[in-house]
Amino acid sequence: MTHPIPTQASAVIIGGGIAGCSVAYHLAKLGWKDVVLLERKQLTSGTTWHAAGLIAQLRATRNMTRLSKYSQELYGELEEETGVATGFRRNGSITVALTDERREEIYRQASMARAFGVEVNELALADLQSLYPHINPDGFAGAVHLPKDGQGDPGNIALALAKGARMRGAQIREQVRVTAIHETVRNGRRAVSGVTWEKDETGESGTIGTDFVVNCAGMWAAELGRRNGVCVPLQACEHFYIVTENIAGLTQLPTLRVPDECAYYKEDAGKILLGAFEPVSKPWGMDGIPDDFCFDQLPEDFEHFAPILEQAVNRMPLLESAGIHTFFNGPESFTPDDAYHLGEAPEVRGYFVAAGFNSVGIQSSGGAGMALAHWMDRGYPPFDLSDVDIRRMQPFMGNRTYLVERAKETLGLLYADHFPYRQKATARGVRRAPFHDQFRARGAVFGETAGWERPNWFAVEGQEREYRYSWQRQNWFDNSAAEHRAIRENVGLYDMTSFGKITVDGRDAEAFLNHVCGADMSVSVGKIVYTQFLNDHAGIEADVTVSRLSETCYLVVTPAATVVRDMSWLTRHRGDFAVSILDTTAAEGVLAIMGPRARDLMQAAAPWQDWSNDAHPFGTARQIEIGLGLARAHRVSYVGELGWEIYVSSDQCAHVLDTVLDAGRALDLKLCGLHAMDSCRIEKGFRHFGHDITEEDHVLEAGLGFAVKTSKPDFIGRDAVLRRKEEGLACRMLQFRLTDPEPLLFHAEPILRDGQIVGHLTSGAYGHTLGGAVGLGYVPCKGEDAARLLSSHFEIEIAGNRVTAEASLKPLYDPGSARTKS
Known part of the structure; x- marks a missing residue:
């Protein structure tokens, strides 16, 4: 019934x-x-x-x-x-590389698998042929085997x-x-x-x-x-596969992936299923998915699938004589x-x-x-x-035109080379800073985050303005090194407009932010506070700076990709507090002017202000006159150098940039990209939200206890902070520098302590001043003091090779932050 x-x-x-x-x-x-x-x-x-x-x-x-x-x-x-x-069975899987770059990728993935507790083996050619005798090994460059993968x-x-x-x-x-x-x-x-x-x-x-x-x-x-x-x-896309007739003598096989040919092979009941993730896919259902769609499939498109099948017949010769039982085309959903x-x-x-x-x-x-x-x-x-x-996800990402254009690429990216720093090629240009055209005219090569076009590096005259991807040093490595050195040794400028800006305003703004933030928000007007939004477990929900602009108004600055998340967190905890919460990201452009000669540049660009340490100390913001306009100068730094972030009303951005560039000619001001910012920040050990610090990382274990004021009552996460202080830390975040200057670090490389894998890097970049790749990562240390932890021998595994690393709890670059506060 x-x-x-x-x-x-x-x-x-x-x-x-x-x-x-x-x-x-x-x-x-x-x-x-x-x-x-x-x-x-x-x-x-x-x-x-x-x-x-x-x-x-x-x-x-x-x-x-x-x-x-x-x-x-x-x-x-x-x-x-x-x-x-x-129908579940563990038949294992094999991924085969046909290029040196793909071999580097899958071997790095194998190292990552070991860090995550997944059984994995690198395969020589003979091992591959033993496990999968039907493969044509032409072009073999390497392979990995995950014996516990399955199908069902x-x-x-x-x-x-x-x-x-x-x-x-x-x-x-x-x-x-x-x-x-x-x-x-x-x-x-x-x-x-x-x-x-x-x-x-x-x-x-x-x-x-x-x-x-x-x-x-x-x-x-x-x-x-x-x-x-x-x-x-x-967005739905067409997804293709064929299923052969029964193949005599075919026994159980691992799943085989050959991403360089966009193909995967699954043995099932004596047949082979050949599927593809082609480079340019076919979005479907742009006018809406039919309400009556039920166990349906889409029309065959053999012409679209033919290049995959042609390579597959060469790679798997038994397919040449196998009949095709099913040619299937069915829709699946893909996100941006x-x-x-x-x-x-x-x-x-x-x-x-x-x-x-x-x-x-x-x-x-x-x-x-x-x-x-x-x-x-x-x-x-x-x-x-x-x-x-x-x-x-950002609100604009629901735009149907955007989704269709991006979906043409994203299906194929599943099997494309997953190079570090790879940028999406489709649906670009939707969000641009007011400085965009000025930077483009001066050689900017843009990346994209949360839809924002951001200068990642600057090409020199005559150099191609695009990425050439690799697992080794990419074509912009030397450009970024020069930009890095300008920030460390002279003065550099980069665009921070994309960073999120949330205005919290109202009678209860101070009390509300004291409830949400770990640090004390009861500060004087003009003070900038570095803080976190903590959850009940003292995990980090947001990593922000908060500037008090008036008695009732604060500005929360957060990474570009987390504005929606942070707005949601603030709104969720607003309760009865009398405050308004508004995303004001697009209202202002932001120029970061950083380096030992940043003060000289600011004095030249805005001569009516006193830029001395006494007049404008670190951690303060004030209104300034610059050129013919007005701006707000925040003395903070994400690169570990003397510097200011200049907040400019969007209508005055072009003029202010021209003013700064004019003043910078005499100082050899260098335009810099966000790759240089990242290499500087990791040398300084600054955490990156979403990688180094997340909602499950305890603020004390992340090394950010200095930003939490437990003397302040009744803030989210306070009890969890006090408990961990009593119990002691279960792990600590360390900074690592490879002693070999050649290898590169990106993220997820295993950390070995005295020969045993104990964790993985949460982020990595090249430290041009420190002379080697630098990474951050958590290491278990329950019941240990810092001295015992640091007395260990540390290595980082990269594509199966172990590289000795220097470890430190303090920043390896300028541990006392004297340069930032000079």
Whole structure:
């Protein structure tokens, strides 16, 4: 007997693909008894049913790997728990490199895998042929083997999750379409209040009241979000594969990936599935995904797939005589950055999202469902999920033209070379600083972050103005080294306009920021405070500077990519405080003028001010006259040198830049890019939010206790800070410098202490002043003092090679910060 759809639920999940089924399963497992999942057609009928079913362990970061490993372990147990066959087996996977650059990439990935606890082996040619005898080894440059990777039946895994959810009391209803998500206002914020549903076959309809809705609508998730003003940026693309007829004598094989040929090969039941991630993909559904799409596929496009197949026949000669049983073309969703969307949408409280899985939905959904259920149940994720947190998306990214243009590239990027500093090539130019054209005319080569075009380095006359990517020193290395030296030895200028600016204004601004920030905000007008937003566990939700502009107004400055996240955090904790919170990023341009001669330059550009240390000490901001205009000078530094950040109203930016450049000619002022800023900041040991410090990194273990004032009462995270002070630190962040000046560091390289892997680098860059690559990373040290920790022998593993490293708790460059405060 079918029970009527309830009128009240603890949570309503929209969409019955593997993601929705996983969320239902995990909520029910946590004891949520009245969970309802509504599927417009049939379970798995959108994308899940035609997925390839590859279940890998290794992802690009530690926490994404944790989620994938969880998925594997879950799928291995589901069949016994539910009685539904999942087809899961650990057959392993192999990735083959056909170029030296790709070999460097996969060997670096192998090192990363060891740091993340994933079993991995580098393969010689003979080993490859033993594990995969059908491959043509022409062009072989290297290979790696992950023996515990697996594969499974995507549809049945989803159905097993659905059955497990039902067994624990969840209701799953098919042929029920959600027509509206309702909202109310709670504590001044928009919040979910329920959904309206309809059965197309019978015309029945109704409403379910709930405080939680989860958008797991797959290809339909973006349009569903738009109905409530929730930005869920994704675009469907055509995805192709063929399945051969049965091949006599074909036995179980590992999954084989040959990314240099854009191809993957999966053996299943004596057949070969050949799939592709071609460089230029075909977006689909630009006019909307049809409502009646159900277990459907798209028209064949053999011409589009032919180049992949031609290379595959050469790589796998047995395909030449194998008949093609199925030529499949089905849509899958891709996001602007190839990372899926997870978490609570910043626009509406209680509106959660799990969508846009970029062809890794099967291997990701088990972990994603677990993490989202934890988030909903406890109010915070189980660990840092910033890689996929939907708050990383900017509002403009929901633009349909943007999504279509970017999607042409992102599908192919899954198998493209993942070079460090690689920039997206499509959908560029949407956000430009007022200085953009002036910098472009002077040789700027731009990168993109959160849509902002930012000068990353400056080409010299006659040099090509584009990246030439490599795992070795790239074509801009010497340019950035010269810019770095200008900042260290003379004076350099770089553009910081893209950094987020949030104005907090109102009667209670001081009290509110004292509640949200770890540092003391009860400072005089003009004071700049470095601080963090902490969560209840003293993890770092934001890393910011806060400038008091007046008695009631503060300016919060944050990285470019975290404005939406930080606005959401501030709004969530506003409560009854009488404050307004406004994103004012675009209102001002910002020029950073840094270096030992920065004072001379400022005196020349703005002669009516006294730029002495006494008149304008470090950590203060003041209004200035510069050229014919006005600006605000903040004496702070992210590069460890004397300097100022000059905030200029957007209408006066071009004039102020001209004024500074004119004054700088006599001082040999050098235009610098953000690569130089990064190399300077890592020499100084300054943390980078999202890499070195995240919501699960304790502020004391990150070495930022100096920015927390526990003498101040009642701020978020205070109790957790005091507890950790009593208990002692479980780990510490160290700075490392390679003693060999040649290797390069980027991130995720394993840290070895006395020969054992104990962690990984959270970020890395070349230290041109220190004379070697520099990285930051956490090292366990429970019960140890600093002296014992530093007496160890440290190495960093790079592509399988171990390199000795000098370790330090203090910055290796100017540890006393004398230069910044000079």
